[in-house]
């Protein structure tokens with residue numbers, strides 16, 4: 281079977297630490313350990329911790345904190361994983377393995393293509409439905425979804441807030457997607473890693489509230505600025521399913537890192553959680569203004585829908601060059617890295633991250649302008 285590479289992660293893995301200006305990050309600048317534990321009196325405890333294996337599905341305290349975000353659940357609905365990446369991996373592996381003749385995943389595109397690639401690499405079939413630019417919004421095509429689901433659908437996979445568009449599926453859209461999926465007796469698998477980084481208004485709704493057969497994957501990597509902890513989770517509507525998927529992590533990483541489990545318990549404690557979410561929102565809000573001004577200055581080349589969450593934008597460009605070629609030119613000639621739309625399943629788009637350092641963002645955008653003006 282041909283291996284499907286995860287192109288988005290490949291391009292980042294290869295170049296993000298090599299280029300001068302990296303605008304591929306979709307989160308906000310990570311915080312330091314000192315910022316996380318800002319009370320020096322709490323620090324000595326860290327040094328007393330044994331570095332043994334941790335509770336393999338996550339400590340009870342941490343699972344309690346995670347479950348508090350999903351109405352009607354307890355720690356038993358939660359499985360802690362090594363990042364959102366492992367959460368998605370074991371969810372896909374479980375779903376494909378346990379679903380018998382149901383070997384199809386229906387994926388909302390554009391999307392972080394991890395589930396798309398894993399599913400194919402595990403031997404499953406992938407179908408898709410799309411977010412479309414419509415009336416200044418990204419709107420899911422429900423007719424396409426209805427056509428795509430069938431008796432072979434194991435799960436419908438969405439990502440909300442969406443990577444790469446920053447779109448949020450609203451309550452009625454989530455309900456409709458959940459109903460279509462449930463009527464087909466399939467699972468709804470919702471990657472909600474960007475929840476908590478909304479540009480304005482309340483927290484984005486969770487698919488958890490709209491289906492009785494739902495799995496949420498998430499992590500501390502985006503809204504909390506803690507990607508290096510590699511701390512993620514699956515929250516399911518069924519405690520039995522959380523237990524069953526746990527058996528799959530015995531084969532992958534055995535348990536979360538002991539230190540990460542402990543630090544995550546601090547990060548998700550009520551005060552710190554609020555502080556970190558506020559930090560992410562403030563950063564995204566401030567930098568969006570820089571990004572928006574730049575996008576508007578290039579209205580002759582770029583068309584975009586403002587993101588509602590997350591620190592990235594996905595503009596469509598009107599230039600006669602494929603997105604991977606444009607990104608390669610930018611990297612080689614301007615030492616700037618962004619992600620081509622083709623790595624999200626959509627051509628003639630770019631994903632530009634704006635959540636890191638302001639000076640680099642401004643300089644990176646200036647260099648992108650220079651190249652686009654030469655090409656146009």
Ligand SMILES: Cc1ncc(COP(=O)(O)O)c(C=O)c1O
Nearest residue numbers: 363364365392443471473499501
């Ligand atoms: C939508 C989405 N899901 C999962 C991940 C992986 O997250 P983590 O770094 O927690 O493994 C990412 C990373 O960018 C992402 O954008």
